[in-house]
Amino acid sequence: MPQDNVTLLIENIGQLITMDGPVPRIGPELSQLGLIDNGAVAISDRQVVAAGDADAVMQSITLDDDAIVVDADGAVVTPGFIDPHTHPVFAMTREKEFEMRIQGKSYMEIAKAGGGIRASVRDLRTTPREIITEKSRQRLDRILMFGVTTIEAKSGYGLSTESEIMTLEIIRDLNKSHPLDLVPTFLGAHEIPDEFQGRTDDYIDLVNNDMLPIVVRERLAEFSDIFTEDGVFDIEQSRRVQQAAREAGLALKFHADELTSLGGADLAAEMGAVSADHLVYISDAGIDAMARAGTVAVLLPGTTFALGHSQYAPARKMIEAGVAVSLSTDCNPGSSYTESLPLIISLAALQLKMTAAESISAVTVNAACAINRGGQLGQIIPGRQADITIWDIADYRELPYHYGINPARLVIKNGRVVVNNRLSGIVQ
Numbered sequence: 001m002p003q004d005n006v007t008l009l010i011e012n013i014g015q016l017i018t019m020d021g022p023v024p025r026i027g028p029e030l031s032q033l034g035l036i037d038n039g040a041v042a043i044s045d046r047q048v049v050a051a052g053d054a055d056a057v058m059q060s061i062t063l064d065d066d067a068i069v070v071d072a073d074g075a076v077v078t079p080g081f082i083d084p085h086t087h088p089v090f091a092m093t094r095e096k097e098f099e100m101r102i103q104g105k106s107y108m109e110i111a112k113a114g115g116g117i118r119a120s121v122r123d124l125r126t127t128p129r130e131i132i133t134e135k136s137r138q139r140l141d142r143i144l145m146f147g148v149t150t151i152e153a154k155s156g157y158g159l160s161t162e163s164e165i166m167t168l169e170i171i172r173d174l175n176k177s178h179p180l181d182l183v184p185t186f187l188g189a190h191e192i193p194d195e196f197q198g199r200t201d202d203y204i205d206l207v208n209n210d211m212l213p214i215v216v217r218e219r220l221a222e223f224s225d226i227f228t229e230d231g232v233f234d235i236e237q238s239r240r241v242q243q244a245a246r247e248a249g250l251a252l253k254f255h256a257d258e259l260t261s262l263g264g265a266d267l268a269a270e271m272g273a274v275s276a277d278h279l280v281y282i283s284d285a286g287i288d289a290m291a292r293a294g295t296v297a298v299l300l301p302g303t304t305f306a307l308g309h310s311q312y313a314p315a316r317k318m319i320e321a322g323v324a325v326s327l328s329t330d331c332n333p334g335s336s337y338t339e340s341l342p343l344i345i346s347l348a349a350l351q352l353k354m355t356a357a358e359s360i361s362a363v364t365v366n367a368a369c370a371i372n373r374g375g376q377l378g379q380i381i382p383g384r385q386a387d388i389t390i391w392d393i394a395d396y397r398e399l400p401y402h403y404g405i406n407p408a409r410l411v412i413k414n415g416r417v418v419v420n421n422r423l424s425g426i427v428q
């Protein structure tokens with residue numbers, strides 16, 4: 001059947017990575033890219049209508065009179081990447097803490113002394129909404145320019161009813177005005193704010209009884225997340241927060257086993273969480289529980305790197321145990337200040353021992369599952385939203401190998417070219 005109304009055609013693709021195949025990818029499936037040499041992709045309006053071998057695609061389509069034809073010039077083409085764990089709404093940066101850490105202070109020491117997340121909270125509460133919005137928008141621009149087309153975005157630097165709701169409203173408004181799609185997460189339980197120090201249970205009452213009903217009533221979040229960590233929220237407190245969130249209709253995520261082996265992964269699996277993230281100190285029992293529950297593991301090697309730690313999440317063990325593994329930047333002003341998912345793929349290669357193919361699965365189909373979009377995003381097959389990145393490389397294995405640069409050339413969101421990195425650059 002010829003496909004009429006093709007509005008955008010990508011031709012001359014050296015390696016077309018469709019990600020056709022199992023969702024999520026588990027174990028050896030992570031290496032399946034649905035790779036087609038010499039491919040083409042046809043898009044009608046916002047949707048992929050044909051993708052595959054170039055000759056077959058060309059025979060099956062009719063171009064619109066004013067269709068745009070993009071010559072990929074032998075490049076690699078993938079689904080737009082998905083970043084399933086970001087904290088993009090904040091005002092000030094925390095470079096002084098970064099310097100304190102390289103001089104020997106730990107993340108937790110700084111947090112306990114009133115820095116860390118609480119410092120970002122004090123700052124966000126006193127910064128005008130427009131300024132926070134503008135700074136966040138610039139971060140989204142940078143994320144998009146790195147070939148990412150959808151992110152999960154958390155609140156968590158407000159920690160009062162007013163400031164948490166404002167943060168989620170900023171995420172909602174940016175989702176409307178920015179090409180990136182944002183999937184919102186309520187992270188009221190990110191820390192215990194200054195005014196509730198020593199009264200964690202009272203703060204949980206505020207999160208559950210005051211913030212959560214508004215978040216749900218105003219449809220401001222799909223997920224509820226929590227920082228389950230020694231010195232922040234313990235297992236029982238985390239259960240209390242997440243039980244209320246689940247009953248109110250939110251899906252669950254956890255910051256789990258990041259700095260200590262507290263058992264957050266086990267709790268996430270027990271509660272049927274969609275994902276558990278970080279998992280540097282996950283136990284063997286936690287790995288088994290996540291594999292059985294189908295909870296996605298979102299690994300954040302950029303955080304380990306930027307905290308200057310040497311122990312990384314046991315990715316290979318999780319992959320062998322059948323856990324669906326994903327990757328993310330954790331973009332935030334404290335533990336991992338980067339918008340670059342390609343850099344995370346380099347760290348995943350060197351520190352998690354994940355191949356380029358495994359990492360591409362992790363930031364496409366598996367990242368989609370981590371944000372409850374499995375089978376909707378992360379593939380270039382007919383019927384899918386046309387979110388596509390053309391990379392400045394001829395072999396996908398270059399992605400982790402050429403590190404510290406931006407390998408994205410062209411980003412297509414919903415069938416429209418939204419980034420052309422070739423246009424920016426050196427002035428002659």
Ligand code: NIG
Nearest residue numbers: 117227255330332333334335
């Ligand atoms: O994922 N662990 C808690 N939250 C963030 C850090 C946030 C911050 O330091 O501002 C994380 O690492």
Ligand code: FE
Nearest residue numbers: 085087255330
């Ligand atoms: Fe985080």
